[in-house]
Amino acid sequence: PAEKSADAASLLSRRDAVFADVQEHYFADPPVFVRGWREHLVDADGRVYLDTLNNVTSVGHAHPRLVAAVARQWSLLNTNSRFHYPAVVEFSERLAALLPESLDTVFLVNSGSEAVDLALRLAQAWTGRPDLLAVQEAYHGWTYLSDAVSTSVADNPAALETRPPFIHTVPAPNPFRGAHRGNKARRYADEAVAEVHRLAEEGTPVAGFIAEALFGNGGGIALPDGYLAAVYDAVRAYGGLAIADEVQVGYGRLGEWFWGFEQQGVVPDVVTVAKSMGSGHPLGAVVTTRAVAERYRTGGYFFSSAGGSPVSSVVGTTVLDILRDEDLQGNARDTGAYLKMRLQELAERHPLIGAVHGFGLYLGPEFVRDRETWEPATAETAAICDRLRDLGVVAQPTGDHQNILKIKPPMCFSRDSADALVAALDRVLTTGW
Ligand code: PMP
Numbered sequence: 001p002a003e004k005s006a007d008a009a010s011l012l013s014r015r016d017a018v019f020a021d022v023q024e025h026y027f028a029d030p031p032v033f034v035r036g037w038r039e040h041l042v043d044a045d046g047r048v049y050l051d052t053l054n055n056v057t058s059v060g061h062a063h064p065r066l067v068a069a070v071a072r073q074w075s076l077l078n079t080n081s082r083f084h085y086p087a088v089v090e091f092s093e094r095l096a097a098l099l100p101e102s103l104d105t106v107f108l109v110n111s112g113s114e115a116v117d118l119a120l121r122l123a124q125a126w127t128g129r130p131d132l133l134a135v136q137e138a139y140h141g142w143t144y145l146s147d148a149v150s151t152s153v154a155d156n157p158a159a160l161e162t163r164p165p166f167i168h169t170v171p172a173p174n175p176f177r178g179a180h181r182g183n184k185a186r187r188y189a190d191e192a193v194a195e196v197h198r199l200a201e202e203g204t205p206v207a208g209f210i211a212e213a214l215f216g217n218g219g220g221i222a223l224p225d226g227y228l229a230a231v232y233d234a235v236r237a238y239g240g241l242a243i244a245d246e247v248q249v250g251y252g253r254l255g256e257w258f259w260g261f262e263q264q265g266v267v268p269d270v271v272t273v274a275k276s277m278g279s280g281h282p283l284g285a286v287v288t289t290r291a292v293a294e295r296y297r298t299g300g301y302f303f304s305s306a307g308g309s310p311v312s313s314v315v316g317t318t319v320l321d322i323l324r325d326e327d328l329q330g331n332a333r334d335t336g337a338y339l340k341m342r343l344q345e346l347a348e349r350h351p352l353i354g355a356v357h358g359f360g361l362y363l364g365p366e367f368v369r370d371r372e373t374w375e376p377a378t379a380e381t382a383a384i385c386d387r388l389r390d391l392g393v394v395a396q397p398t399g400d401h402q403n404i405l406k407i408k409p410p411m412c413f414s415r416d417s418a419d420a421l422v423a424a425l426d427r428v429l430t431t432g433w
Helices: 008-018 064-076 086-097 112-127 144-148 187-201 227-237 260-264 290-298 310-325 328-349 378-390 415-431
Strands: 033-037 040-043 048-051 105-109 132-135 167-170 208-212 241-245 270-273 284-288 353-359 362-367
Touching: 048 415, 064 310, 086 105, 086 284, 086 310, 105 112, 105 290, 105 310, 112 132, 112 144, 112 208, 112 241, 112 270, 112 284, 112 290, 132 187, 167 187, 187 227, 208 227, 227 241, 227 260, 310 328, 328 353, 328 362, 328 415, 362 378, 378 415
Parallel strands: 132 167, 132 208, 208 241, 241 270
Antiparallel strands: 033 040, 040 048, 105 284, 270 284, 353 362
């Protein structure tokens, strides 16, 4: 049974009084969630919602095995990560083993933003240069450097104009909109490579290039084939590092691939991980080569009091055990393929759905007013999300035009839940929003 119904309005005004405006929350009139179970959330009135959004909670809400492991470790030991204890070594070995052999050195932190910040600083230390290259419309975090490479105007309308001078960007390699659509999309790579050369010729060769390996913030859009290979080669030609931000798309969610960079057929020099690896617990990591990690000694300092603490490390190991034992990557592949197929069927009947992006349980139905001009249906998407919430489905938009649903649920998402989501969306698109 749910807890006694809270006064949702008064809780919201208390939140507003104690938080700043920039600390946003989902929905103008959000449900008050008091518990979760698998891919479901329960509000204070006992109403159950389908959670299509929570990529953080990778193994599902309130997983009993994770709950038990955390409780046990807390009761034994949790401490500053400078001490020597088994859990951190065991987890770091397990994490490194998931990556290509060259990526064998692990830094544990507490969030994706920290991981990205450290990754960029590793590149700066590696090259002794400040300049960094990122793709537009990306989100990589809120710390100084991770924010500097984030130019999603959905988060900050002035993003592009307010970059520090050492940050450079290339257009979002989106094959559906922008300068190079459809079979011209490979030109995005040519342009990015040309920019890398131009910056080097101007005396500011980039220390590193960062991109999500699949454009998660952009709506789960696969990068054009060969994009990362081409840009990585160009950046490495000047001694820079290739950084794959796997915070959102990595860790098995794509189904077919554990890491997004596998989909592009490349091996990065630095990988950032967070979200799924802690299933909601603050845990992030940077994995890189021994040589890159060693060079950092001359370029900066690293220590994180709670990064890789005994409890965090046990969380990391237990999440990996659950992913393996419940074959959640396999479920992401199979249930994700089924859900994508059903969403594509829906697109045949509802012209508002212009395309269904993504793989596995990282999907992005994109709403457009016109399939020729690809005019984004931004207001419609917001209204659809509100109606879905009324029908018991938690869904939210992403992308610079806020017209793509970010479907990235707990990886235990069932076929029944996929059917429920499609039925709710079909109803909203049929009866109006
Ligand atoms: N990189 C990507 C691709 C992200 O999506 C996010 C968070 N949305 C981050 C980094 C930052 O992670 P965190 O919120 O854990 O700091």
